[in-house]
Amino acid sequence: MSKTNIPDKIKTQLWVLSGGRCEYFGCNVKLWRDELTMNNMNKSYIAHIVSDSSDGPRGDKIRSSLLAKDINNLMLLCDQCHRRIDKEDVSGNPEELLITMKKEHESRIELLTSLTPEKKTHVILYGSNIGNQASPLSFQISVQALLPDKYPAEIHGIELGIRNSLINDKEELFWKMETENLERQFIEKIEPIKIHNPIKSFSVFGLAPQPLLIKLGTLFTDIYEVDVYQRHREPATWNWQNDNGFEGFKIIKPNDFSGIPVLNLSLSATITNDRIEKLFKSKPSIWTITHNHPDMDFLKSKSILLEFKKACRHFFDIAKAKHGQDCELHVFPAMPVSAAIEFGRLWMPKADMKMVIYDQNKYRNGFYRTVNI
Numbered sequence: 001m002s003k004t005n006i007p008d009k010i011k012t013q014l015w016v017l018s019g020g021r022c023e024y025f026g027c028n029v030k031l032w033r034d035e036l037t038m039n040n041m042n043k044s045y046i047a048h049i050v051s052d053s054s055d056g057p058r059g060d061k062i063r064s065s066l067l068a069k070d071i072n073n074l075m076l077l078c079d080q081c082h083r084r085i086d087k088e089d090v091s092g093n094p095e096e097l098l099i100t101m102k103k104e105h106e107s108r109i110e111l112l113t114s115l116t117p118e119k120k121t122h123v124i125l126y127g128s129n130i131g132n133q134a135s136p137l138s139f140q141i142s143v144q145a146l147l148p149d150k151y152p153a154e155i156h157g158i159e160l161g162i163r164n165s166l167i168n169d170k171e172e173l174f175w176k177m178e179t180e181n182l183e184r185q186f187i188e189k190i191e192p193i194k195i196h197n198p199i200k201s202f203s204v205f206g207l208a209p210q211p212l213l214i215k216l217g218t219l220f221t222d223i224y225e226v227d228v229y230q231r232h233r234e235p236a237t238w239n240w241q242n243d244n245g246f247e248g249f250k251i252i253k254p255n256d257f258s259g260i261p262v263l264n265l266s267l268s269a270t271i272t273n274d275r276i277e278k279l280f281k282s283k284p285s286i287w288t289i290t291h292n293h294p295d296m297d298f299l300k301s302k303s304i305l306l307e308f309k310k311a312c313r314h315f316f317d318i319a320k321a322k323h324g325q326d327c328e329l330h331v332f333p334a335m336p337v338s339a340a341i342e343f344g345r346l347w348m349p350k351a352d353m354k355m356v357i358y359d360q361n362k363y364r365n366g367f368y369r370t371v372n373i
Contacts, residue, residue, distance in 0.1 A: 003052060003053060004048075004052040004068040004069060006046055006069060006074070007069065010069060010071055010074070011046065013071055014046065014071060014074050014075075014076050015044075015076065017071075017106045017109065017110075018075075018076040018105060018106060018109060019109040019112075019113070020032050020044075020076075021076075021105075021109075022044075022076065022077050022078040022081050023075045023076050023077060023101055023102055023105040023106070024075075024077055024078075024081035024084070024085070024101060025101045025104070025105075027077075027078060027080075027081050028105075029078050031043055031044035031076065031078060032044075043078065043079065044076050044077070044078070045076075045077050045078070045079060045082040046074055046075070046076060046077075047074070047075045047076075047077045047082050047085060047086065048067070048068070048073055048074060048075075049067075049073045049074070049075060049095055049098045049099060049102070050063050050064060050067050050073055050095060051064055052064055052065070052067075052068035056086075057085065057086045057090045058090070058094065058095045058098075072102075075098060075101070075102050085098065111147070111148055112151060119149065119150050119151055120150070120151060120152070120153040120199045120201065121146065121150040121151070121152065121153060121199070121201040121202060121203045121227070122152075122153050122154065122158060122193060122197075122199060122201065122202050122203070123139060123142055123143070123146070123152045123153075123154070123157040123158065123203050123205070124157065124158050124160065124190070124202055124203065124204045124205065125137045125139060125142065125157040125158065125159045125160070125161070125205050125206075126159075126160040126161055126182070126204070126205070126206040126207075126208060126212075126213075126216055127159075127161040127206070127207050127208060128161050128162065128165075128169075128178055128207075128208035128209060128212055137159075137161075137205055137206075137207055139152075139156055139157040141238060142157065142203070142205045142229070142238060144238070144239070145205075145229055145237070145238035145239050145240075146203055150201070150203060150227070152203075153199050153201075157205075158189050158190070160181075160182060160185040160186065160189065160190075160216070161178075161181075161182075161185075161208070162177070162178065162181050165177075169209050169359065169361060169370075170361050170363040170364060175211070175212075175370045175371060178208075178212055179212070179215060179371055182212065182215060182216060182219070183219070186216075186219045190202075190219070190220075194224065200224055200225055201224075201225045201226075201227075202220065202224060202225065202226045202227070203226075203227045203229065204216070204220070204226055204227070204228045204229065204341060205229050205231075205238065206228075206337050206338075206340075206341055207231065207337060208337075209359055209370075210333040210334075210335060210337075210340045210357070210359065211333070211357035211358070211359050211370040211371040212371065213337055213340035213341050213344070214331070214333070214340050214341070214343055214344040214355075214357055214371070214373065215344060215357075215371050215373060216341055216344060217340065217341040217342060217343060217344020217345040217346075217347070218344040218345070218347055218349070218373055219344075220341075220344075220345050221345055221348075222345045222346060226345065228305070228338045228341045228342055228345075229338060230299055230305070230336055230337060230338035231337065232297060232300065233296065233297045234297055240300070240301050240302050241300040241301060242300060242301060243300055243301040243303050243304050244300055246291070246298070246300070246301075246303075246304050246307075247291065247292050248291065248307060249289055249290070249291050249307055249308060249311040250289075250290060250291065251287065251288070251289055251311060251314065251315055251318075252287065252288040252289075252290065253287060253318075254285040254286050254287060256283070256285055257285050257322045257323065258285065259280075259282060259283050259284040259285040260280060260282070260284040260285065260327075260328075260330060261284070261285050261287070261319055261322075261323045261327050261328075261329050261330070261353065262276055262280075262284040262285065262286045262287065262329070262330045262331075262332065263286075263287050263288075263289065263315070263319070263329055263330070263331045263332065264276060264286055264287065264288040264289070264290075264332050265288075265289055265290075265331065265332065265333040265334060265335050265339075265343070266288060266289070266290040266294050266334055267289070267290065267291065267294055267298070267299075267308075267333075267334060267335040267336065267339060268294060268295060268296045268298070268299075268334050268335055268336055269294055269295075269296070269334040270290070270294050270334070271332055271334050273286050273288075275332075275366060275367060276332055276367070278366075279358075279366075279367060284330070285322075285323070287315065287319060289308075289311055289312065289315060294334070296336075298336075299336040299338060299339060305338055305339065305342060308339050308342065308343075309342050309346055312342075312343055312346050313346050316346065316347070316348075316352050316353075319353070320351075320352060320353060323353065324353075325351070325352070325353060326353075327353050328353060328354050328355070328356055329352075329353040329354065329355045329356070330355075330356045330358065331355050331356065331357050331358065332358045332367055333357065333358075333359075334360070344373075347373065354372070354373065355372070355373040356369055356371075356372055356373075357369075357370055357371045357372075357373065358370060
């Protein structure tokens with residue numbers, strides 16, 4: 001038990017630095033409220049890293065008295081963590097470890113409280129079954145990708161998907177239900193924010209079949225501030241990486257423009273034209289957007305995503321000039337989730353061709369029509 005009477009100004013300073021939460025790593029419990037009754041109360045303990053007594057936990061004959069009232073030697077803890085470091089597991093909580101905990105916790109509080117209002121963003125989570133696998137989206141993981149450039153406007157994300165659906169993407173009903181649900185959820189949850197909420201920034205995390213991600217992008221459009229994030233495989237993270245010398249995108253034009261306009265998006269894999277041509281009665285005019293090394297994890301950085309957006313906007317313009325605005329564009333995507341969403345955002349309903357989006361499914365023997373836009 002501490003024998004030192006900590007001055008009130010030091011106590012107040014420690015409360016501010018800790019954000020009123022337990023500073024032990026992984027705890028972070030609120031210390032101003034009884035979680036059972038929800039009444040306000042002070043349930044904190046002020047603990048010494050180096051004990052104020054030489055024979056106390058982590059005590060020192062010389063430093064104990066010198067550091068007894070030093071803010072850098074004090075931690076705000078809950079009862080359980082206070083007991084852990086001073087009684088139950090003293091050896092497992094040495095001075096160096098507690099100093100690290102205090103610095104990391106207070107640095108995080110400083111970061112969060114120093115962020116200005118314009119850095120607030122609405123976190124949008126859109127997940128849907130991909131084959132037989134449900135979407136593993138997590139609000140907590142998405143927040144890690146935001147900081148320190150942005151931080152969430154709410155304490156939870158805005159979810160747009162259908163939870164625990166037993167219908168998968170090989171069924172016709174799946175596309176009808178998911179599309180209708182997405183449109184209704186967007187109208188109910190996103191449109192009011194666009195109109196009434198002063199925060200107009202959105203951060204979008206999606207894991208769903210590509211036609212639905214494209215549909216989501218068309219709902220957002222490119223009018224509002226939207227940051228689209230990409231889930232990487234190596235390393236497994238939502239944080240943007242370096243571009244690793246990406247060489248750029250190329251648009252391959254068809255030799256003949258008289259057929260039905262088709263867009264082959266061979267980005268995360270290569271779609272051969274023969275897989276597309278067999279779906280049409282007459283030979284289509286196939287445009288291709290691709291790059292030198294299509295694979296599932298090429299889209300590492302924001303700069304690559306920006307290059308992709310420029311290539312797509314250029315395609316929309318030149319394809320419309322060749323085929324006319326009234327044609328229907330058939331889109332075959334093999335692309336990362338962020339690229340799919342941004343592709344939808346770039347599409348302009350009043351200026352660009354209508355689209356039919358296809359999806360690949362082995363149970364349907366290849367590509368088949370899914371979503372009309």
